[in-house]
Amino acid sequence: MKDQVRALREDFDRELKAAGDASALQALRDRYLGRKAGAITALMKALGALGPAERRVAGQELNELKTHVESGLDAARDRAASDSTAQRLARERLDITLPGRRPPHGRRHPLTAAREDLEDIFLAMGYEIFDGPEVEDDYHCFEALNMPADHPARDMQDTFYLAEGGLLLRTHTSTGQIRYMLSNPHPPDVRIICPGKVYRRDDDITHSPMFQQIEGLVVGKGITLGDLKGTIEAFLHALFGAQFPVRFRPSYFPYTEPSVEVDLGCVVCGGKGCRVCKQTGWLEIMGSGMVHPAVFEAVNARLGRVVYDPEEVTGFAFGLGIERVAMVRHGIDNIRLFYENDLRFLEQFPG
Ligand SMILES: [Zn+2]
Incomplete structure (x- = not known):
């Protein structure tokens, strides 16, 4: 054992x-x-x-x-x-000194960035932002803006009508002028911008059936063409830089008199002449003018009393395309690039 x-x-x-x-x-x-x-x-x-x-x-x-x-x-x-x-x-050892994984950050679309920069400039000048509807009626889009039914200026904008109720997609943000004046909390003084989408039948390399505008309206006693010029010059210099000259040319819009087109010295070539400015040295940047007395009268008629007496108050209005601003700013030659959601395009902008 x-x-x-x-x-x-x-x-x-x-x-x-x-x-x-x-x-x-x-x-x-x-x-x-x-x-x-x-x-x-x-x-x-x-x-x-x-x-x-x-x-x-x-x-x-x-x-x-x-x-x-x-x-x-x-x-x-x-x-x-x-x-x-x-x-x-x-x-399973964890290396806590490794940097974390960063989720990809989004950024502002170049059009959003342009719109917000424009808004910031006008907010700093004491303007308020007014939003209007994209679906409008004939009165706010045309009639009150001195474009009666047979007016030839409508031909340039005649566009998307809805089948029922006489409604249409607004062709410009100028509708905001009428809507604001009708609901103005401190008449007759107005100092607004109205940014938003507008719709027209245009469709080419620099025009889109949907694009964005910013409308501006200033009304009060003693507002002059000098105020218009000073405001627009200050705004364009804030946006693009004071080194670019600003030029005013006579023009025509039904709802302003006198009307002016505003040109900016070409930001690409500095005025020497290039492809972007079509060798002119100038870029068409916006339209503006003194509010036509007929617009005040149309609003007064709708209000049923004289709130904006054309003998007492004057004003100026302006409008510009946000796409146009972004295109000039970044040297973009095709408007469609903004809507294609191609990250290779969008990631080139700081946002
Ligand atoms: Zn140029």
Whole structure:
């Protein structure tokens, strides 16, 4: 029995060293301590055949072996468990010094940026922003602006009519002039800009059936053409830089008298002449003029009383295309680029 116990102990020690993982350890445990087929269990059963003295000695040796095997297996199991934990921790180690992943940031569309810059300039000059509806009626879009039904100036704008109710998509933000004057909280004084989308049947490389305008209207006592010129010059210099000259040319709009077109010295060539300014050195940038007395009279008629007396108050109005501003600003020659949502185009702008 003594030799058998020693041999078993040597076998166990050797096999324990070779056992690499938890399942090998479990197999080892079964082989030595298993209740049915375990080697130590078998020897324990054989004790009964020995004489009392011999059984006591052998029993003691067997118990020591059993304790040795159990503690050896337990220690090996703990080691295996802590090894695998260490391995897992090593595998899952976080490098907290790595910079985080930045989600891609959006940016303002070049047209939004242009509109907000325009708004900022006029807000700084004490203007308020007025929003009007894009679906309009004939009165606000044409009639009140001195364009009765048979007026030839309508031909340039005659555009998208809705099937019902005499409604149409507004062709200019000048509708905002009428809507504001009708609801003016402090008549007869007005100082507004009205930015927004407008719709016309134009469609070529510099015109789109939908584009954005900013309308401006100033009304009060003693407003003159000099105020118009000073305001527009200050605004264009704030937007493009004071180094560019501003030029006023006589023009015609039904709702202003006198009317002027405003040109800006070409921002691309500085006035020498280039493709963008068609070799003229000037860029057409906006239209404006003194409010036609017929517009005041149309508003008074709708209000049913004289709020804007053409003998007392005067005003000026102006309008410009936001796309036009963005195109001049960035040297863009095709208006369609603004609407195609091509990131290769949009990502070129600071936003
Ligand atoms: Zn030029």
